[in-house]
Amino acid sequence: MPVGANPCLSPRGLRERAVAEWERHLRKLTFAAALTLGTCLAAPALAQNNSNTGETAPMDLTFERVFASPSLDGPAPRQAKLSPDGRYLTLLKNREDDRERYDLWAYDREKGDWSMLVDSEKLGTGRELSEDEKMQRERARVGSLKGIISYQWTKEGDAVLVPLDGDLYLARIGGEVIRLTDTEESELNPSLSSTGAYVSFVRDRQLWVGDVGAEASPITPKEGDAIRWGEAEFVAQEEMARLTGYWWSPDDRRIAVERFDESMVGIVTRAAIGATGTKVFDQRYPVAGGPNAVVELFVMDPDGQNRVKVDLGENTDIYLARVDWAPDGSALYVQRQNREQTALDMLKVDPATGKSEVLFTETAAMEDYWINLSDDYKWLDDGSLIWWSERDGFGHLYRYADGNWTQLTKGEWVVTKLLGVDQEQGRVYFQATRDDVLAQQIYAFNLANPGEVERLTDLFYTNAGTMDGKAQTLLVTRSNDDIPPQSYIADGQGNQLAWIERNELTADHPYAPYLASHQPTQYGVLLAEDGTLLYWEMVTPPLEPGKKYPVYFYHYGGPGPQTVNKGWNGALRQAIVDKGYIWFALDNRGSANRGVKFEQPIYRAMGGVEVRDQKAGAEFLTQFDFVDAGKIAIDGWSYGGYMTLKQLQADPGLYAAGISGAPVTKWELYDTHYTERYMGTPQADAHAYEKASAIPDAAKITDPLLIIHGMADDNVVFENATEIISKMQEANVPFEMMLYPGYTHRVSGEQISPHRYNTVFRFLEAHGVTPPE
Structure with a gap:
């Protein structure tokens, strides 16, 4: 096994090394955070377990109940917003009888009562969304939601713009609802202008604008199927977290509008195979190493007149990362990222002429690294900029003013979100891992004294915020x-003013019947091969002396998500534990929120270091006397599905079985912005692509394998699955497969989700990965 992979139960020398590393790390944490983590090295104590001693008889969770309504998580409000005058708090609230359907509610802070502002079932038409809107929702990760998924206050605070079933409505506080559009096509990216005078949206590849309550008209030309105005191109939506393609100026005098031409982008013929038929879509999908859409930016009046083209430079093979107006509308700020994603230019644009200048350039924090795009920045009224950067090796906040930089936060921790800047008080709010990498908190400091950071939230919880x-x-x-x-x-000091949703686990809470069998989560660390600390989490069923238990080892493994954290993780893992399995997860190198050096090892090396780190986790598990070392099963989706394949190929016999959900199997099949960020291009880095591919060694998989894929997947296209199943069939290698007709990358639903997990555990049972009798 890798040196140092098992700090808790390794030979004495390795244990001492692990303890020393962990104690060194603890000294960097606050005392309170240390208390929550410092016991992890006493791993054998887990065997004593934690069985519930309450009087209520434990009730096992089923997958059917986990995904049924009402949600076992309790109410899950979304998009809480304050009205411009501060009187009303509005939010989207899901229904008890349909956890995926959201209605718009308002809380009157003067009267102290809640009321439903818009009932999505009564107001909605049930009209099927356009394919463009369906795919846009998939890329925004809200494809499963129904009813109202977004809304926007008017500037006066007397009404709310509500998109519903592809059309637009204006809901007034008094109860009146005005229908603004009634078309078969969907109105994409609807928005009220900055002053609230206009409503705008994208329809049929054009940007439309109209006075609120009046008919809208297209202000951009119709130029064929390959050219779109006012939309974000595929990779911007899927990989850059930019879902819009137009931006109103603060005074409504001008609009910045994206135009993109994807005629040069390769076509993937996506057969959306459904239960009763197949729809074929010729989808423009920019695969790694292939052409991207050509993106241009224009500034125009609200009626489309006085259009000028923004100078984005001579090189058209770039990414339009972000677009923002100066607070006074005097300039447009455009972030231009190079194709290699190693440099990002901040352009200052004259909106009258389109002329631009480079204000500054952000470069990758180290050699063989990339730039992680961020929304954590804000232009201030005085012309300065609060900016997030990894330039010192960790994500921190800086201030750019008069051509000079000042670092505002510093340390071996990461700012994960800039929440807001109170310019009157000179106070900056942010979210970070400062106290505990597994439990983010909210902090604030004054610009006059950024070294004095205040924590505004309770260390007992993982916290997230908006402002x-x-x-x-x-x-x-x-x-x-x-x-x-x-x-x-x-308030700005963190003092609680009012509950939005208390969500207490009282007797009438949906999760209450299952509390008696709820098992706590254990946390700890182990060492990677190079001595890096890797965090893990584990939930065990009530352990009986002398018995060994199978492990459901969940992983993602790719760059971005942080799996191990101290927040509520829902009922799914408890249902798995109720079936008699140990839940285990590990964050390998390459994942987020640990700094540049932690992410960097996957550069040009996907499917390498992550696989070895997960192997260290599996070998670590085998040292516990309550773990059945022959029954460690791995399961992952998307990048996690890819990881399952690579892990089974790398270490035959280590895992009892593997589930590979919607896997990327060949990186040449995935999109440009994501893949090239870490892997370069197939043309320049062919060896890295070949080594990272799951196809060449597909025939080497000897352990039981279940592949799952949605047959209409527009993200990890179905060809990824057909490539590997063909390879394994031609080599006469056995495997199992479950396909979901009509489902995209999101294979989920009240009946589909339990079907998927029941399939997984039937597969495990069939191959002997079962709990003890």
């Missing part, structure tokens, strides 16, 4: 492993 535009009110969501998400409003 109003003036950064005067905090909306905090918090949870931990035993308390589902709660949300409240707080």
